[in-house]
Amino acid sequence: MTVRAEDLEFYKEHGYVVFPKALTDEDLEPLIQDHVAIVDEMARDLHQAGKIKDLCEDEDFHHRLARLADQCDEVDGCPDIGFTRRRGTFEFLRNQNLVDLIEPFIGPEITWNPVSHVRPKMPRTDVHFHQDAVFTTQEAKDILQVTVWLPLGKATAENGCLQVQPGVHRQEIVYWTYSKDLPQTEKVLLPMEKGDVLIMHKLTPHGSGPNNTDAVRWSMDLRYQKTGEPSPRPEWPSLVARSRHDPGQETTYETWRDAWAAAVEETPQQIRYPRPVEPLSFGGEMYYA
Numbered sequence: 001m002t003v004r005a006e007d008l009e010f011y012k013e014h015g016y017v018v019f020p021k022a023l024t025d026e027d028l029e030p031l032i033q034d035h036v037a038i039v040d041e042m043a044r045d046l047h048q049a050g051k052i053k054d055l056c057e058d059e060d061f062h063h064r065l066a067r068l069a070d071q072c073d074e075v076d077g078c079p080d081i082g083f084t085r086r087r088g089t090f091e092f093l094r095n096q097n098l099v100d101l102i103e104p105f106i107g108p109e110i111t112w113n114p115v116s117h118v119r120p121k122m123p124r125t126d127v128h129f130h131q132d133a134v135f136t137t138q139e140a141k142d143i144l145q146v147t148v149w150l151p152l153g154k155a156t157a158e159n160g161c162l163q164v165q166p167g168v169h170r171q172e173i174v175y176w177t178y179s180k181d182l183p184q185t186e187k188v189l190l191p192m193e194k195g196d197v198l199i200m201h202k203l204t205p206h207g208s209g210p211n212n213t214d215a216v217r218w219s220m221d222l223r224y225q226k227t228g229e230p231s232p233r234p235e236w237p238s239l240v241a242r243s244r245h246d247p248g249q250e251t252t253y254e255t256w257r258d259a260w261a262a263a264v265e266e267t268p269q270q271i272r273y274p275r276p277v278e279p280l281s282f283g284g285e286m287y288y289a
Helices: 005-014 025-048 064-071 087-093 096-106 253-266
Strands: 016-019 109-121 127-130 145-151 162-164 188-190 197-201 206-208 217-226 239-243
Touching: 005 016, 005 096, 025 064, 025 087, 025 217, 087 109, 087 239, 087 253, 096 109, 096 145, 096 197, 096 217, 096 239
Parallel strands: none
Antiparallel strands: 016 197, 109 217, 109 239, 127 206, 145 197, 145 217, 162 188, 162 206
16 A cells, blocks of 8 residues: 555644555454464463363454453453564564555664554453553653554444544643643544554554453554664564665564563563653654655
8 A cells, every 4th residue: 555645744734644454354364363372372271270161262353362351350461472472473563565554654764663562452441541652761752653553353432442632743742641641632533444554643642442342352553663763662672674775684583583582581571661750842753754
């Protein structure tokens, strides 16, 4: 899919832009199958430990994790990207159709950073409004970064689709206290289909309402930045997803897998970095020139 000049202008004006049907089932299926396998492994481990009675093998991808959670309070999600290190997930992070969308927003030297997640949004859960700019070290706070959000099935108002506050990014303020000081402006619901891709500015407040269904709303939220700039989470590995200058710099699966295995052994939990206690002006590059 081609990113048009009007898409970039919409992004600069509103702080987000949605690309309908930017990805195919073929793009997404390896990623989904990785997580089908991950949930199956979770179920078998819980069953062996005597914590569930039913493996729920007849449930589909969008329901199985929720049915496991019905049996065991310990189930509130699944292990994240770097903790599972699956090849299909790795290949998706550098999927050419996906990276083609990202390049006009940050340039041709593209790094995926580890402030990125698979999100199984469980029934009855919601997400408070926040800016992605606050999840960083102070060394990396001014980097040019975009959030890429995509559902692995339908995202609807009923199951808690993403909501954004358009135009707030143009204030060029980071609300470091998470949602406490965010301006109260119009919230726009973004129902999306499988294959749609949202690109969002790091200063755009967003969140979601409750998942009022009995199924899991699976999604990915991924962060991409210019290669060579500081990582917002330096204790865990990034990967070079594209280099037009030197494709030999692009990270291989084996390098990424082994680096994550070593990093997680050394730092098994996310480090919480100190944040300012009041809103401050953003001092970084807002858009790719």
